[in-house]
Amino acid sequence: MSILKIGDVTLENNIMLAPMAGVTDLPFRLLCRRQGAGLVCMEMVSAKAILYRNRNTEELLRIHPEEGAVSLQLFGSDPGIMGQIAGQIQERPFDILDINMGCPVPKIVNNGEGSALMRDPKLAEEIIRSVAAASRKPVTVKIRKGFDEEHANAVEVAKRAEEAGAAGIVVHGRTREQFYTGKADWEIIAEVKEAVGIPVIGNGDVDTPESAERMLRETGCDGVMVGRAARGNPWIFREILTYLESGKIPERPAPSEKRERILEHAALMLEVKGEYTAVREMRKHVSWYTAGCPRSARLRGRINTVESMEEMEACVREIFR
Numbered sequence: 001m002s003i004l005k006i007g008d009v010t011l012e013n014n015i016m017l018a019p020m021a022g023v024t025d026l027p028f029r030l031l032c033r034r035q036g037a038g039l040v041c042m043e044m045v046s047a048k049a050i051l052y053r054n055r056n057t058e059e060l061l062r063i064h065p066e067e068g069a070v071s072l073q074l075f076g077s078d079p080g081i082m083g084q085i086a087g088q089i090q091e092r093p094f095d096i097l098d099i100n101m102g103c104p105v106p107k108i109v110n111n112g113e114g115s116a117l118m119r120d121p122k123l124a125e126e127i128i129r130s131v132a133a134a135s136r137k138p139v140t141v142k143i144r145k146g147f148d149e150e151h152a153n154a155v156e157v158a159k160r161a162e163e164a165g166a167a168g169i170v171v172h173g174r175t176r177e178q179f180y181t182g183k184a185d186w187e188i189i190a191e192v193k194e195a196v197g198i199p200v201i202g203n204g205d206v207d208t209p210e211s212a213e214r215m216l217r218e219t220g221c222d223g224v225m226v227g228r229a230a231r232g233n234p235w236i237f238r239e240i241l242t243y244l245e246s247g248k249i250p251e252r253p254a255p256s257e258k259r260e261r262i263l264e265h266a267a268l269m270l271e272v273k274g275e276y277t278a279v280r281e282m283r284k285h286v287s288w289y290t291a292g293c294p295r296s297a298r299l300r301g302r303i304n305t306v307e308s309m310e311e312m313e314a315c316v317r318e319i320f321r
Helices: 026-034 047-051 079-088 114-119 121-134 154-164 186-195 209-219 236-246 255-273 275-289 296-303 309-319
Strands: 004-006 009-011 015-017 039-041 070-075 096-101 139-146 168-175 200-203 223-226
Touching: 015 026, 015 236, 026 039, 026 255, 047 079, 070 079, 079 121, 096 114, 096 121, 114 121, 114 139, 121 139, 121 154, 139 154, 154 168, 154 186, 168 186, 186 200, 186 209, 200 209, 209 223, 209 236, 223 236, 255 275, 255 309, 275 296, 275 309, 296 309
Parallel strands: 015 039, 015 223, 039 070, 070 096, 096 139, 139 168, 168 200, 200 223
Antiparallel strands: 004 009
16 A cells, blocks of 8 residues: 555545445545545536536535545537536546546447447547636546457547546556456556556446456555445455455454445435435445345345335344444
8 A cells, every 4th residue: 555646736645435326425525535535536527517507417416525636527529618627627526536437338329438438549648638627626537448359549539638647547457348347458558557657547347356466466555445346245355455454354344344334324324415316325335245245135126115214224234233
């Protein structure tokens, strides 16, 4: 483990929570921060939605003082709008502004946004330049290996990002066509690290302390971003940090600790979102927390029927006695 500096922002460590739509909301970010994440990344936010004052966007932009270092992620394909919004949101209490050029979801890609920008490096550069010029905070870019295997252009896009003023780059070792299937190509992360002078963060297939250490060692990257492996598993950050410091694989959390973290998560959800929304959003989280547990399918069936936080808590206490 080591501290990492991105622009003028110094992170406590180089193990980070990746931005995930529908997952990395304020309660989950707080939980991961408390488990040791050196940077927590918000769900991606549409620059156009901010521009047109979409009423659902404000909740996505909420930040808690206890989150520590926070990255706010914007997506869009219009350099002018992206720069305008980057300037407009400067007073919000985030630390790093990230540009999403990796989202593979069809509705985003079909709109020319997210990983669609990997097909147009020139436009990608224009967007980064516009955002970097408007932002007083460090700008990073999250990209993929390429749009497909025939166009694996992460190195080119990374070089353009650095030239345009990016202070760091996150590389997911899969193409857009892969979505989240197959194996992440860590070699492309190493190639990007070799090609640029700004910090490079590796992403893809980090799901254990050992894999985090291996990515750092094999690619030479400056930090590791954990995505799907953190769902239902926020203590992965603590475990990675422990392993990097001591070389010892920490024990998995006992059922009692799992229970307390889930209840902590539920309490944060309740505080931030109110009971109706909190209960319904906690259902998917509890499904992730219970994955691999005995009778997990039956337990998920029960969780998905609860209607109150009192029922949710009683169910969690029964599962993790």
